[in-house]
Amino acid sequence: MVKKRGANQHKGGKPFLEWCKENGKRGEKLANEFREELPTKLAKGSDYKAKWKCGTCSHVWRAAVKNRTESVRPRGCPKCANRIPVSKTKNFLAWCEKNGERGKKLSREYIDPDRPPTAVTYGSNYKALWNCGTCSHEWRAKVFHRTKSNSPSGCPQCNIANRRHGEDGCFV
Numbered sequence: 001m002v003k004k005r006g007a008n009q010h011k012g013g014k015p016f017l018e019w020c021k022e023n024g025k026r027g028e029k030l031a032n033e034f035r036e037e038l039p040t041k042l043a044k045g046s047d048y049k050a051k052w053k054c055g056t057c058s059h060v061w062r063a064a065v066k067n068r069t070e071s072v073r074p075r076g077c078p079k080c081a082n083r084i085p086v087s088k089t090k091n092f093l094a095w096c097e098k099n100g101e102r103g104k105k106l107s108r109e110y111i112d113p114d115r116p117p118t119a120v121t122y123g124s125n126y127k128a129l130w131n132c133g134t135c136s137h138e139w140r141a142k143v144f145h146r147t148k149s150n151s152p153s154g155c156p157q158c159n160i161a162n163r164r165h166g167e168d169g170c171f172v
């Protein structure tokens with residue numbers, strides 16, 4: 001028996017390319033970013049994880065077609081999402097610039113590989129990667145634990161060392 005090709009074409013709604021044509025600039029962009037061989041076979045609401053290539057940064061990634069076409073919070077390029085500053089004034093780097101020596105120290109210690117300092121807020125719960133300026137220890141801590149004004153957290157390694165040497169300033 002020959003299975004009719006395209007029998008399931010309408011599962012998940014309209015064919016993807018048709019949807020693109022009807023969605024102006026946004027549809028055009030998605031059609032351009034689409035890197036799968038046969039877009040004609042996919043429906044707009046398909047679960048299929050298609051390949052996409054970002055028109056802005058050329059990053060290639062996979063995402064379900066429906067995640068890109070849905071009208072509520074569609075997914076875009078993950079790389080670009082990381083690069084966009086969360087807020088001009090509330091991002092971590094802006095906070096550092098406003099907080100003198102302490103800000104300088106924190107911005108030096110922030111070495112998170114996944115999110116640039118402009119992509120997190122200073123009050124974020126995100127567990128970023130830090131590198132201690134004193135002992136070079138690397139650890140993860142929530143951004144807001146380090147920026148808060150009431151007993152901010154520091155390097156756990158140094159904390160242990162400080163405790164061992166008592167409070168008389170005999171730091172390592």
Ligand SMILES: [Zn+2]
Nearest residue numbers: 054057077080
């Ligand atoms: Zn991108």
Ligand SMILES: [Zn+2]
Nearest residue numbers: 132135155158
């Ligand atoms: Zn340390």
